[in-house]
Amino acid sequence: MAALRLLLAGFGNVGRRFVEILRDRAAYPGLEALDVSLVGVTTGRHGAWTDPAGLTPSALLDWHHTRDRFPATLDTLEAARTLDYDVLVELSPLSIAGRGEPAISHVREALARRRHVISANKGPVAWAYRELMDLAHRNGVRFLHEATVMDGAPIFNLGRHGLRGNRILRLEGILNSTSNVVLCEMERGLSLEEAIAKAQALGIAEADPSADLEGWDAAVKLTALANALMDADLKPEQIERQGMGTLGPEELAAARARGHRIKMVCEASRTDHGVAGRVSMCELPESHPFARTEGAGSMLRFHTDILGKLVVAEDEPDLSTTAYGVIADLFELTQDRQG
Amino acid sequence: MAALRLLLAGFGNVGRRFVEILRDRAAYPGLEALDVSLVGVTTGRHGAWTDPAGLTPSALLDWHHTRDRFPATLDTLEAARTLDYDVLVELSPLSIAGRGEPAISHVREALARRRHVISANKGPVAWAYRELMDLAHRNGVRFLHEATVMDGAPIFNLGRHGLRGNRILRLEGILNSTSNVVLCEMERGLSLEEAIAKAQALGIAEADPSADLEGWDAAVKLTALANALMDADLKPEQIERQGMGTLGPEELAAARARGHRIKMVCEASRTDHGVAGRVSMCELPESHPFARTEGAGSMLRFHTDILGKLVVAEDEPDLSTTAYGVIADLFELTQDRQG
Numbered sequence: 001m002a003a004l005r006l007l008l009a010g011f012g013n014v015g016r017r018f019v020e021i022l023r024d025r026a027a028y029p030g031l032e033a034l035d036v037s038l039v040g041v042t043t044g045r046h047g048a049w050t051d052p053a054g055l056t057p058s059a060l061l062d063w064h065h066t067r068d069r070f071p072a073t074l075d076t077l078e079a080a081r082t083l084d085y086d087v088l089v090e091l092s093p094l095s096i097a098g099r100g101e102p103a104i105s106h107v108r109e110a111l112a113r114r115r116h117v118i119s120a121n122k123g124p125v126a127w128a129y130r131e132l133m134d135l136a137h138r139n140g141v142r143f144l145h146e147a148t149v150m151d152g153a154p155i156f157n158l159g160r161h162g163l164r165g166n167r168i169l170r171l172e173g174i175l176n177s178t179s180n181v182v183l184c185e186m187e188r189g190l191s192l193e194e195a196i197a198k199a200q201a202l203g204i205a206e207a208d209p210s211a212d213l214e215g216w217d218a219a220v221k222l223t224a225l226a227n228a229l230m231d232a233d234l235k236p237e238q239i240e241r242q243g244m245g246t247l248g249p250e251e252l253a254a255a256r257a258r259g260h261r262i263k264m265v266c267e268a269s270r271t272d273h274g275v276a277g278r279v280s281m282c283e284l285p286e287s288h289p290f291a292r293t294e295g296a297g298s299m300l301r302f303h304t305d306i307l308g309k310l311v312v313a314e315d316e317p318d319l320s321t322t323a324y325g326v327i328a329d330l331f332e333l334t335q336d337r338q339g
Numbered sequence: 340m341a342a343l344r345l346l347l348a349g350f351g352n353v354g355r356r357f358v359e360i361l362r363d364r365a366a367y368p369g370l371e372a373l374d375v376s377l378v379g380v381t382t383g384r385h386g387a388w389t390d391p392a393g394l395t396p397s398a399l400l401d402w403h404h405t406r407d408r409f410p411a412t413l414d415t416l417e418a419a420r421t422l423d424y425d426v427l428v429e430l431s432p433l434s435i436a437g438r439g440e441p442a443i444s445h446v447r448e449a450l451a452r453r454r455h456v457i458s459a460n461k462g463p464v465a466w467a468y469r470e471l472m473d474l475a476h477r478n479g480v481r482f483l484h485e486a487t488v489m490d491g492a493p494i495f496n497l498g499r500h501g502l503r504g505n506r507i508l509r510l511e512g513i514l515n516s517t518s519n520v521v522l523c524e525m526e527r528g529l530s531l532e533e534a535i536a537k538a539q540a541l542g543i544a545e546a547d548p549s550a551d552l553e554g555w556d557a558a559v560k561l562t563a564l565a566n567a568l569m570d571a572d573l574k575p576e577q578i579e580r581q582g583m584g585t586l587g588p589e590e591l592a593a594a595r596a597r598g599h600r601i602k603m604v605c606e607a608s609r610t611d612h613g614v615a616g617r618v619s620m621c622e623l624p625e626s627h628p629f630a631r632t633e634g635a636g637s638m639l640r641f642h643t644d645i646l647g648k649l650v651v652a653e654d655e656p657d658l659s660t661t662a663y664g665v666i667a668d669l670f671e672l673t674q675d676r677q678g
Contacts, residue, residue, distance in 0.1 A: 028644055030504040152646050154501025161500040162493025164670040165369040292631060305367055307491050307663040311652040324646040331503040
């Protein structure tokens with residue numbers, strides 16, 4: 001069986017870590033069965049590099065370390081439309097203002113050409129799930145997106161495999177790292193500004209953290225979960241959304257004095273009309289499982305009709321945790337080819 | 340595709356709940372795709388009932404409710420050897436004294452006849468994993484056992500699907516419900532005897548709870564995990580094992596006063612010579628994720644080389660949670676047939 005030929009759209013932190021893992025694959029015995037080659041990398045502002053014979057991971061990383069731009073000029077949409085590849089790996093940054101574009105167009109283009117798509121970008125799953133999944137089904141290819149929620153924790157994989165036969169009645173969780181780090185730091189007495197600066201210094205918060213603090217990132221993730229696991233047809237704008245607002249260290253200290261913690265909680269539940277989603281700041285007793293999420297950790301509780309309640313939690317994720325989401329999806333594709 | 344024909348070995352609490360779910364399947368929309376028929380039920384002391392044309396779930400349950408014995412006399416080994424079925428569902432009780440027998444012989448017989456096996460009995464996985472898995476591979480059938488650890492939580496499924504490509508470096512968890520219920524009740528001030536009586540009244544502890552309190556059940560589960568997920572070749576006797584001993588409410592209260600809880604913790608880790616396992620009573624700070632397991636709940640933390648740390652926790656399991664483990668394995672078989 002020939003190697004899966006990958007086209008990487010984006011070469012940021014997660015893309016580079018993914019390519020580093022490929023470069024260092026001898027150190028990971030479980031990757032022996034993973035047979036992939038890189039036939040192209042495109043970026044937003046740093047050029048592109050393509051080679052039908054395959055780019056070596058170390059050459060890609062060396063080039064990135066030593067120069068500002070890759071040698072070619074080719075935008076992702078054009079690459080998705082014209083190059084020969086088996087899988088588009090969509091690693092471009094989420095655009096909330098763009099309502100998932102231009103990533104949605106990249107994904108649509110690849111699926112229309114009967115190429116598999118692995119998206120670490122949440123936009124296509126949150127704003128165009130049904131359209132893209134229908135297109136993938138019609139064309140006999142897969143649209144996978146494990147890295148979009150809780151990094152590489154096997155959330156969507158559980159829906160396909162480990163929880164099969166269950167109906168998911170409700171999902172609840174702590175899904176946004178930046179807000180959780182900021183809340184934990186403010187509990188230690190930092191001001192909002194200091195806590196944001198700390199989260200930025202840790203590499204968790206972006207330069208502009210407003211999408212995280214206002215609950216947009218959480219709403220996008222919750223939409224992705226509801227669409228993929230509860231057969232919902234939601235857009236992030238339909239999520240009832242409460243951000244951190246003016247919450248400060250005083251409120252958190254007062255809650256702590258009551259034995260409570262304040263967390264940004266995501267919930268999706270079934271209603272008579274489909275699925276409703278909410279992101280809100282909740283004061284929870286310290287014994288509550290959701291109150292226990294520290295720092296950049298995250299957790300999700302599934303309520304199902306047969307198995308009952310299952311919690312999946314991720315502690316201290318790093319870039320490898322997210323890059324693993326792409327690897328998990330590659331294994332899912334490999335399994336299909338063996339099946 | 341024809342229905343999978345099941346031979347149930349055992350008709351205790353889990354077996355009956357499984358058959359109730361089949362009877363009530365219209366209430367579970369996710370089970371629509373599950374196509375099974377029951378061609379036989381055998382029990383240790385309550386007779387057997389077989390019908391190549393299929394037994395109806397309601398008839399089986401009605402018979403059980405109204406009479407002491409099924410109509411036929413046929414032991415499980417003979418049934419496994421002579422009946423025509425596709426899957427042996429091994430639901431007989433674990434025998435620690437018998438080192439997994441007679442369930443191991445049932446499983447071996449079925450696999451040798453090229454029939455799939457789903458075992459909710461931990462014995463075959465703990466005492467004969469490699470032999471049985473090799474036999475299954477040679478004969479082109481599956482040996483599945485999701486219900487053996489943490490009820491139906493998708494632990495082994497994660498090893499096959501959601502964590503693929505990772506090397507599991509270490510496993511740690513709280514896996515024995517009886518000891519955890521007894522510890523939680525003693526923390527509330529009950530004596531050991533009262534706590535055991537409470538656990539028995541809740542239907543969690545057996546009439547003789549010694550295998551649970553001495554850490555044998557935990558050691559058997561840890562062996563199953565190490566063998567199936569870490570490629571170990573362990574037997575439960577090789578697990579370093581510390582039971583509850585004379586631990587009483589005073590020690591638990593003293594730990595609580597220090598902000599700690601005492602838990603029965605299972606750990607398996609890689610060594611230079613393979614995998615080593617340990618069950619021990621650990622005093623943990625209340626903030627520790629393992630300290631948070633209440634009552635009959637359980638949890639497992641995976642340490643992996645790429646994804647990092649992942650926790651799976653089960654809250655308030657009931658008989659459906661365990662029965663789901665069998666259903667999950669049936670879906671795994673169905674997937675193979677579609678593949």
